[in-house]
Amino acid sequence: MPIIAALLVIFVFFLVVAPHFGTVQNLQAVVSETAMLAILAAAETPVILTRNVDVSVGSIVGMTAFVTAQMLSQGVVKGWIAPLVISLAIGAALGLANGLIVVVGRVPSIIATLGTMSVFRGLLFMISGGQQIYAYQIPQQFSNIFTATLLGFPSFGVIALAVLVPGILLFRYVSWARELYAIGSNPAGARAVGIPVGRRILSGFILCGMLSGLVGYLFIARFASVTAVSAQGMELTAIAAAVVGGVSLFGGSGSLGGAMLGALILSILPNGLSLMNVSEFLKVVLQGVLIIGATAFHTTLSGHLSRIKAVGERAEPTTGRVARGASLDK
Amino acid sequence: MPHWTSDAWRRLTRRWEFWLFVLVVLTVTWGTVASSNFLNLGNLFSIGQQEAVVGLLAIGLTPVVLAGEIDLSITSILEVSLVTMALLWQAGLNIWLAAVAALLTGAVLGFINGVLVVVLGLPSLAVTIGTLVAYSGIALLELGGNAVTGFPTGFVSIGVGTVGQSPVAISVLILASAALVVGIIIHGTRIGTYIYAVGGNKEAAKFSGVPVGAVKIFVFVLSGLLAAAAGVMYAAYLDTAVADAASTDLLTAVTIVLFGGIDFAGGSGSLIGVLMALILIGGLENGLGLLGVPGQVQIVLVGALLILSVSANSLLGGLRLRGTQGKQVSSGGGQG
Numbered sequence: 001m002p003i004i005a006a007l008l009v010i011f012v013f014f015l016v017v018a019p020h021f022g023t024v025q026n027l028q029a030v031v032s033e034t035a036m037l038a039i040l041a042a043a044e045t046p047v048i049l050t051r052n053v054d055v056s057v058g059s060i061v062g063m064t065a066f067v068t069a070q071m072l073s074q075g076v077v078k079g080w081i082a083p084l085v086i087s088l089a090i091g092a093a094l095g096l097a098n099g100l101i102v103v104v105g106r107v108p109s110i111i112a113t114l115g116t117m118s119v120f121r122g123l124l125f126m127i128s129g130g131q132q133i134y135a136y137q138i139p140q141q142f143s144n145i146f147t148a149t150l151l152g153f154p155s156f157g158v159i160a161l162a163v164l165v166p167g168i169l170l171f172r173y174v175s176w177a178r179e180l181y182a183i184g185s186n187p188a189g190a191r192a193v194g195i196p197v198g199r200r201i202l203s204g205f206i207l208c209g210m211l212s213g214l215v216g217y218l219f220i221a222r223f224a225s226v227t228a229v230s231a232q233g234m235e236l237t238a239i240a241a242a243v244v245g246g247v248s249l250f251g252g253s254g255s256l257g258g259a260m261l262g263a264l265i266l267s268i269l270p271n272g273l274s275l276m277n278v279s280e281f282l283k284v285v286l287q288g289v290l291i292i293g294a295t296a297f298h299t300t301l302s303g304h305l306s307r308i309k310a311v312g313e314r315a316e317p318t319t320g321r322v323a324r325g326a327s328l329d330k
Numbered sequence: 331m332p333h334w335t336s337d338a339w340r341r342l343t344r345r346w347e348f349w350l351f352v353l354v355v356l357t358v359t360w361g362t363v364a365s366s367n368f369l370n371l372g373n374l375f376s377i378g379q380q381e382a383v384v385g386l387l388a389i390g391l392t393p394v395v396l397a398g399e400i401d402l403s404i405t406s407i408l409e410v411s412l413v414t415m416a417l418l419w420q421a422g423l424n425i426w427l428a429a430v431a432a433l434l435t436g437a438v439l440g441f442i443n444g445v446l447v448v449v450l451g452l453p454s455l456a457v458t459i460g461t462l463v464a465y466s467g468i469a470l471l472e473l474g475g476n477a478v479t480g481f482p483t484g485f486v487s488i489g490v491g492t493v494g495q496s497p498v499a500i501s502v503l504i505l506a507s508a509a510l511v512v513g514i515i516i517h518g519t520r521i522g523t524y525i526y527a528v529g530g531n532k533e534a535a536k537f538s539g540v541p542v543g544a545v546k547i548f549v550f551v552l553s554g555l556l557a558a559a560a561g562v563m564y565a566a567y568l569d570t571a572v573a574d575a576a577s578t579d580l581l582t583a584v585t586i587v588l589f590g591g592i593d594f595a596g597g598s599g600s601l602i603g604v605l606m607a608l609i610l611i612g613g614l615e616n617g618l619g620l621l622g623v624p625g626q627v628q629i630v631l632v633g634a635l636l637i638l639s640v641s642a643n644s645l646l647g648g649l650r651l652r653g654t655q656g657k658q659v660s661s662g663g664g665q666g
Contacts, residue, residue, distance in 0.1 A: 105637065108640070111588060114633075119633040122628075125624070126626075126627060240460070288461055289464065291463065292450075
């Protein structure tokens with residue numbers, strides 16, 4: 001896999017060139033920093049695989065973080081399991097809303113989620129009334145989630161692995177996930193062989209919302225203070241990570257593990273470059289260049305395949321419908 | 331009623347623009363009843379001034395969506411152009427020359443988008459998500475968290491001034507000229523026909539000899555240019571330049587274009603619809619503002635409007651398709 005090779009090259013490069021990159025503290029920090037982004041990139045995967053995209057995940061993270069933090073501060077929920085359930089439920093509900101708008105309302109996902117990004121954020125403003133949840137209002141026991149370690153491995157890394165491993169198995173062996181690939185590669189074909197396309201896309205959005213809810217939960221443990229603008233803009237980095245990790249915005253190719261590794265690349269690069277004292281300018285522009293570069297790379301890679309497919313399609317006696325479907329693939 | 335009238339009536343009521351027009355009439359009636367000052371020319375022009383920035387963005391985005399593409403980087407282009415202009419002026423350049431430099435910057439950034447889409451054959455969604463991040467990074471690095479303010483009075487007047495003693499706002503005239511130019515391009519020239527052809531059916535357009543690549547680069551350059559014009563207008567209207575100037579304007583601009591009846595898949599819709607949507611959303615925001623609804627809550631309504639209008643359009647479009655199977659024909663050849 002090219003993504004692992006790229007990651008190794010970058011890693012070894014920084015080990016050699018960047019001072020202090022290989023220290024235990026720095027690597028622990030990188031793992032903790034990456035975990036939330038990696039889970040959010042994983043969240044995008046089941047959506048992007050079906051030729052959709054969800055730009056509302058930043059707002060979902062903000063909404064879950066705020067509502068759960070408020071319940072924690074008021075003592076409505078205690079411990080760490082009940083808040084987790086609440087976070088996942090809120091995330092799933094918001095994901096369901098996105099999915100229904102896309103599938104039942106027949107709104108292109110970029111438009112639907114651009115709308116809900118603002119709707120969720122605006123609702124959060126109304127719920128919060130401009131108030132902020134401060135760190136002292138969150139039970140210390142809860143904030144300890146972030147600092148805990150397992151055999152020297154940061155807790156956030158463990159949680160990310162707990163998403164990664166079942167995720168890989170799910171996407172490799174479970175027919176539900178295989179059908180997401182089929183839908184992304186050829187929606188009409190998937191429908192023709194009897195895959196319930198609408199329901200599968202809907203479930204992808206729900207899973208995306210749930211994982212975003214998990215990130216909202218981690219957000220509280222990580223930062224403790226939550227405002228109405230928390231996690232704004234996070235969606236773009238998450239989509240970038242998924243794309244860099246090889247999840248194609250054309251749908252039908254890529255993997256959850258790749259998306260999470262893409263997040264790792266997007267965190268290691270600025271980390272290593274900072275340690276090398278590279279200018280801020282390069283670091284920020286690099287992210288945009290990486291998205292475009294990765295898309296170009298994966299497109300060129302699949303270019304031959306699609307050309308062969310296009311010849312096949314033209315040979316069939318089809319008319320406007322195919323052309324119209326093709327023009328929808330923005 | 332003779333047959334042809336009912337037929338014409340049916341055709342009229344099937345057009346999205348017709349219902350937008352009904353909404354505009356209803357809004358104006360409601361505004362007039364609610365406040366005696368509403369129809370005052372001064373009030374109407376001040377609403378127009380408020381909408382000039384987002385209006386320029388929406389007008390620039392229209393040809394892109396018509397061509398079947400999307401440009402999510404417009405607000406970042408606005409920011410880079412705005413910041414570039416402000417810094418050049420601060421460094422001693424004449425403000426009007428700095429504004430021209432801002433327009434050139436926008437055109438170049440749009441050209442980069444177009445080249446990435448056409449030459450690399452990438453989906454514009456992916457390209458402009460990438461440039462959205464990259465360009466806003468450039469704006470942030472140029473200016474950081476600082477603000478530039480105190481632009482010359484002559485320059486600020488294009489944002490807040492009027493023509494002589496009349497109530498006619500200069501910014502509304504600029505907006506109207508931009509709409510006229512883009513309207514002529516897309517509805518009255520060969521390039522416009524090409525844009526509709528590319529958006530309606532790219533393959534067919536290519537085989538009919540339409541220079542698909544050139545048309546796409548053109549719409550992205552136009553979109554970049556108008557986003558930069560929106561940046562100049564922003565500086566003139568608010569007399570300030572900051573790096574994160576336009577973060578919520580993307581939603582509003584996309585909403586205006588799609589609520590205005592431009593098909594997200596490309597190939598159908600008209601600029602008149604977009605202008606009526608601009609009037610409606612301007613009126614809505616103005617009315618909500620007068621009622622004391624904060625901006626963060628207003629975006630809930632704008633977001634909901636975006637979803638509802640696109641959903642209504644595609645659900646009704648689906649029904650129309652099933653009823654008459656005429657959508658292909660009408661959307662392909664209706665506007666060109």
